[in-house]
Amino acid sequence: MEEEGLSGDELEAERAPEIDYVFKIVVVGDSAVGKTQILGRFARDEFCFDSKSTIGVEFQTRTITINRKRIKAQIWDTAGQERYRAVTSAYYRGALGAMLVYDITRRQTFDHVVRWLEELRAHADNSIVVMLLGNKADLAAGKRAVSREDAVEFAEEQGLFFSETSALSGDNVESAFLMLLEEIHGVVSRKALECGEGRKDGASDVLTLKGTEVSLLSEDPMMETSAMKKGSSCACY
Numbered sequence: 001m002e003e004e005g006l007s008g009d010e011l012e013a014e015r016a017p018e019i020d021y022v023f024k025i026v027v028v029g030d031s032a033v034g035k036t037q038i039l040g041r042f043a044r045d046e047f048c049f050d051s052k053s054t055i056g057v058e059f060q061t062r063t064i065t066i067n068r069k070r071i072k073a074q075i076w077d078t079a080g081q082e083r084y085r086a087v088t089s090a091y092y093r094g095a096l097g098a099m100l101v102y103d104i105t106r107r108q109t110f111d112h113v114v115r116w117l118e119e120l121r122a123h124a125d126n127s128i129v130v131m132l133l134g135n136k137a138d139l140a141a142g143k144r145a146v147s148r149e150d151a152v153e154f155a156e157e158q159g160l161f162f163s164e165t166s167a168l169s170g171d172n173v174e175s176a177f178l179m180l181l182e183e184i185h186g187v188v189s190r191k192a193l194e195c196g197e198g199r200k201d202g203a204s205d206v207l208t209l210k211g212t213e214v215s216l217l218s219e220d221p222m223m224e225t226s227a228m229k230k231g232s233s234c235a236c237y
Contacts, residue, residue: 020069023184024094026076026124028116029101030109034135037167038101039077042177047168064178066185073181092123096184097130099176104134104164105143110151117158127187131161131180138166 027035036058040046043060059076076091092098098120102109113132120128132155134146148164155162161179165172 017070019063019072021185021188022072022074023096023181023188024074024076025097025099025180025184026078026092026095026120027099027101028078028120029099029133030103030106030112030116033101033103033106033109034167035099035101036077038099038133038135038165038173039075041167041170041173043075045170047170064181066182069185071181071185073177090123092120095124095128096188097180098124098128099131099133099180100160101133101135102146103136104146105136105139107145110134110146113154117160127191129161129180129183129187130158131163131176132158133176134162134164135167137164137171138168140164 027039029035037047039060043062059074061072061074063070063072065071076095078091100113100116100120102113104110117130120130132151134148134151151162151164154160161176161183163172163176163179165176167173
């Protein structure tokens with residue numbers, strides 16, 4: 001029975017758990033490295049075998065819980081083709097995190113990571129958290145063109161998080177996104193402390209979009225590199 005004076009939609013909105021933060025994340029890298037598939041695997045646990053190249057920018061959302069805070073991840077999937085670069089650079093603004101993706105079976109896509117990182121740092125906030133992802137790990141046995149050691153070395157030099165993932169099998173996709181979101185939450189929390197208490201309720205302006213909730217409590221702890229033990233922001237697993 002509906003409460004007096006409230007419609008069904010209004011009741012549903014009233015009962016919906018409050019969103020504490022909205023974190024914008026961009027997924028960047030060369031064309032055909034699997035950016036859209038990685039996002040689809042995380043946002044909807046889907047893999048599309050007839051996926052086409054992204055045109056311009058698209059985004060999807062998913063809501064998770066970190067340290068008892070409900071966080072909506074607003075994840076922007078950017079086109080990797082050169083002709084869209086001028087358009088997509090505007091979407092870096094306001095991003096708190098980035099997934100920088102290359103294909104472990106195509107060396108050129110890894111060689112271009114430097115250029116994508118420079119573009120991120122030119123257009124995004126200087127506190128942006130970046131995760132380097134080597135995708136298509138399911139093909140590593142016979143087609144690997146980028147060694148894990150090369151990627152780990154680059155990530156440590158640049159202060160990036162790192163993981164190898166497979167959008168096809170789903171391996172490490174979930175844990176990579178959750179690690180990125182947890183680190184962003186830590187950065188935001190530290191900034192709030194530095195500015196005093198910030199807003200009394202600790203929340204920011206949010207969107208009323210629906211997502212899927214997961215808990216970080218079941219996640220395995222990340223592996224630390226020697227650099228991270230010394231205070232670096234790089235973690236590889």
